[in-house]
Amino acid sequence: MRFRKMSDRPAVGMEAQRGARRMIHRTSAREAAVLTVLAVGVGLASGVSAVVLESAVHQVMQVMVAFQDRLWIVAVPAAGAALSSLFLHRLLKDTAGHGVPELIRSSTFGGGALRPDLIYSRLLSSFLTVGSGGSAGLEGPIATSGGAIGSTIARLFRLNERRRSLLLGYGVAGAVAAIFNAPLTGTVFALEVILGEWSALSILPTIIAAVSATQFSRLVMGNKIAFLHHVFSFSTLDLFACIVLGVAAGILSVLFQRGLRFTERSFATLPVPVWLRAGAGGLLVGMLGFQMPSVLHDGYLAIQQFLGGFSQFTLLGVGLFVLLKFAASLLTLGSGGSGGVFAPCLVLGSGLGYGFGQLMRAVFSTASLATPSAYALVGMAGLVAGVMHAPLTGMFLVLEVTDGYDLILPLMIVAVMAMLTSYFFEEGSVYTRELIDRGELARRGSDQHLLQTMDSRELVDKEDIVLHESMLLGEFVEIFKKAKRNVFPVVDSQTRRWEGVVYLDDIRPYLFDATLYSIMTIGSVLHTDLPTIDAGESALSAIQKFESSRAWSLPVIEDGKFLGMMSKSTLFDRYRRELIVHTPE
Amino acid sequence: MEQVSVKSAAELLNVSEKTIYRWIRQGVIPAIKLQGQYRFDQRELEGWARHNRIGSPMSVIEGQEEAVSLYRAVQLGGIHYKIEGDSPGEIFTQVAELLPFSPRLSPTFKETLHTTLIERxxxxxxxxxxxxxxPHPRHPRDWGLGEPAVGVFFLDHPVDFHAIDGEPVFVLFVLLCATVAGHLQMLSRVSHLVNSPQTRAYLRAQPSRTDLLERIRHAFPQDV
Incomplete structure (x- = not known):
């Protein structure tokens, strides 16, 4: 009644509406403020983990470099990868697979929940893999650790799933920002790759987390620019050349993704324990490394050589390097070694760019072109954009790690062309591909995400009328007088076990046929071929059952017992409401 | 390339043409404009519909009227005399033996039928x-007979079936139908047939096969 009154006097109604909107706005502004404060802590914590891993691996690398001409060094990556795999699979029984896809899945589907041991497990395993010479990066594991730190802090504060997912993202931002000394990259990576959401609640605290993590790492490690370079200038001809480089980077990205899947599948069929597979991969990597030591580890030394212009490589040499690095990375990651794809992307991208630059020089020998080193830089952005489907991350990363804003135009071109090319062949990125295959990628607010998060129990129409098999038509007619529906559930009278449905349409012609009242049982008009919805099923799979059965209402069953009917109209009504709640104004 | 018009696309997707035009305007559906008219590539459209889980039209369990005929059903089920037995269970054993068997029936037909009749x-x-x-099975099921069958069984001596009026039973009409709709139509026909006191007296006299079939034919002239 009050509602009616409000609409009678529109002025008052509008006033109330405006008041409500102000109130909600203030609540969400307050939430943004609280989350931003929390993000400082999350950023600092993930910064610590980044700094620790980074320094540990570099200590080990110093030692290994001294022995790189001994034959036994071949076995070291094998031992490292095997140990890393034993640690993850035997000791921790970790099934989270690659770290970053798990972060993405958790932040959208899993309500931001992550195993707390991910805080250190990937750090240790990637330390073993990469430290011993495996060709992979530390950034993915560090991002995983940062995400787990955010998720765990959220759990400590008993935050809800939504906020836990956000804190996971802040943690990733902090970790990536700290390891690259690149706050913008951390921010953009978390938003573009992990959270996939651009709103006040995601952007503001993510920035702050990146700021605090970066500042912490600068205090400890110093404000180092990873790859110093000379000032480059790109002519118009260079920019056109960048289109070609972008396409080439895209193609290499597709090869990398497909090669990785192929290697993973091939190793998965080996009839040996998981840790032996990783060991076998490590051994092959060790042999490659014996031929060309620069393909081992994260490969940042090679990048420095390309960028500094003191690389000894001829065009052929660069080609060979890219090929071997490509193989070493696939073997390391595909065999079950632990590590990320960030570093291999940067190395391959810089190699590709450097080679491309040399080629350009050879072809257009008279024109004034950017140096091969300059092309090496923008090539890195291309591979990141192509492999991770993250053009913004690629651009900002190169901008920040080289401290070179003069590169922005070629970076933009290469990143866009690489992503465009790669997107042409691959629906998902190296991170999202397996999630897409499993149907586990749904960005917040998307149709699939909403449906997936709604539980069948929420959608049950509480059922007061149930029939039993032994009921006679005469009894049914009495019940029918009070009923509003056309489909009647039939359950066992004692156990409430589900038996089937009776359609009013079947019986309607006989409702007034008194000769059948005492002979026709409900059991004899039972339809049992209807699919049932399990109480734990999501609304998404319920919809699929409605679609395939063409039914208007389906029974929901819990442990064999009938819970109630779910009708299409209830489902869509709730879905509509859910859309309104979840869609920002 | 098979091309489809807006009209047939609407039929294919089971939405109105207005919806199709709105989708084109919003750019969500893959359409091509040919000489001012929108066209769809059939395969692309089907793929799009599958991807978006947009169904093709299919009637919602439309109770399709089966043309049933009690006359044919009794011909198929047969009319049987002098069924021996002192309980419904014993009689159902005979019933299961005597009902018509096509080779398509499952080998366990007799046992299954017997069990389900007793359960009912x-x-x-x-x-x-x-x-x-x-008597009829507890649930409708496809026996593999192809059409509904009604077997008429005159008992050797009346047997107590715990009927509502307590009167011992002397004749059974056993109904075997594959579908709910068929069962209901058949049940309705049989109960109307035997509802009148005249028919009951007539049945008590154990009419001959041809005579009973004739009477059924006259009772439901619209059945073929």
């Missing part, structure tokens, strides 16, 4: 009074 009897008696019972 246990729920509520199928004795409708006046010495007549209409």
């Amino acid at each position: 009897e246990a729920l509520v008696s199928t004795g409708i009074g006046g010495g007549i019972a209409l």
Whole structure:
């Protein structure tokens, strides 16, 4: 009644509406403020983990470099990868697979929940893999650790799933920002790759987390620019050349993704324990490394050589390097070694760019072109954009790690062309591909995400009328007088076990046929071929059952017992409401 | 390339043409403009529909009227005399033996039928009074007979079926139908047939096969 009154006097109604909107706005502004404060802590914590891993691996690398001409060094990556795999699979029984896809899945589907041991497990395993010479990066594991730190802090504060997912993202931002000394990259990576959401609640605290993590790492490690370079200038001809480089980077990205899947599948069929597979991969990597030591580890030394212009490589040499690095990375990651794809992307991208630059020089020998080193830089952005489907991350990363804003135009071109090319062949990125295959990628607010998060129990129409098999038509007619529906559930009278449905349409012609009242049982008009919805099923799979059965209402069953009917109209009504709640104004 | 018009696309996707035009305007559906008219590539459209889980039209369990005929059903089920037995269970054993068998019936047909008839009897008696019972399986099921069958069984001596009026049963009409709709139509026909006191008296006299079939034919002239 009050509602009616409000609409009678529109002025008052509008006033109330405006008041409500102000109130909600203030609540969400307050939430943004609280989350931003929390993000400082999350950023600092993930910064610590980044700094620790980074320094540990570099200590080990110093030692290994001294022995790189001994034959036994071949076995070291094998031992490292095997140990890393034993640690993850035997000791921790970790099934989270690659770290970053798990972060993405958790932040959208899993309500931001992550195993707390991910805080250190990937750090240790990637330390073993990469430290011993495996060709992979530390950034993915560090991002995983940062995400787990955010998720765990959220759990400590008993935050809800939504906020836990956000804190996971802040943690990733902090970790990536700290390891690259690149706050913008951390921010953009978390938003573009992990959270996939651009709103006040995601952007503001993510920035702050990146700021605090970066500042912490600068205090400890110093404000180092990873790859110093000379000032480059790109002519118009260079920019056109960048289109070609972008396409080439895209193609290499597709090869990398497909090669990785192929290697993973091939190793998965080996009839040996998981840790032996990783060991076998490590051994092959060790042999490659014996031929060309620069393909081992994260490969940042090679990048420095390309960028500094003191690389000894001829065009052929660069080609060979890219090929071997490509193989070493696939073997390391595909065999079950632990590590990320960030570093291999940067190395391959810089190699590709450097080679491309040399080629350009050879072809257009008279024109004034950017140096091969300059092309090496923008090539890195291309591979990141192509492999991770993250053009913004690629651009900002190169901008920040080289401290070179003069590169922005070629970076933009290469990143866009690489992503465009790669997107042409691959629906998902190296991170999202397996999630897409499993149907586990749904960005917040998307149709699939909403449906997936709604539980069948929420959608049950509480059922007061149930029939039993032994009921006679005469009894049914009495019940029918009070009923509003056309489909009647039939359950066992004692156990409430589900038996089937009776359609009013079947019986309607006989409702007034008194000769059948005492002979026709409900059991004899039972339809049992209807699919049932399990109480734990999501609304998404319920919809699929409605679609395939063409039914208007389906029974929901819990442990064999009938819970109630779910009708299409209830489902869509709730879905509509859910859309309104979840869609920002 | 098979091309489809807006009209047939609307039919294919089971939405109105207005919806198709709105989708084109919003750019969500893959359409091509040919000489001012929108066209769809059939395969692309089908793929799009599958991807977006947009269904093709299919009627919602439309109760399609099956043309049933009690006359044909009784021809198929047969008319049997002098069925021996002192309980419904014993009689159902005979019934299962005597019903028509096509090679398509499952080998366990007899046991299954016997069990389900007894189960149904246990729920509520199928004795409708006046010495007549209409046994049928507990749930409708496809017996593989192709059409509904009704077997008529005259008992050697009346047997107690716990009928509503307590009167012992002397004749059974056993109904075997594959579908709910068929069962209901057949049940309705049989109960109307035996509802009148005249028919009951006529049945008590154990009419001959041809005579009974004739009477059924006259009772339902619209059945073929």
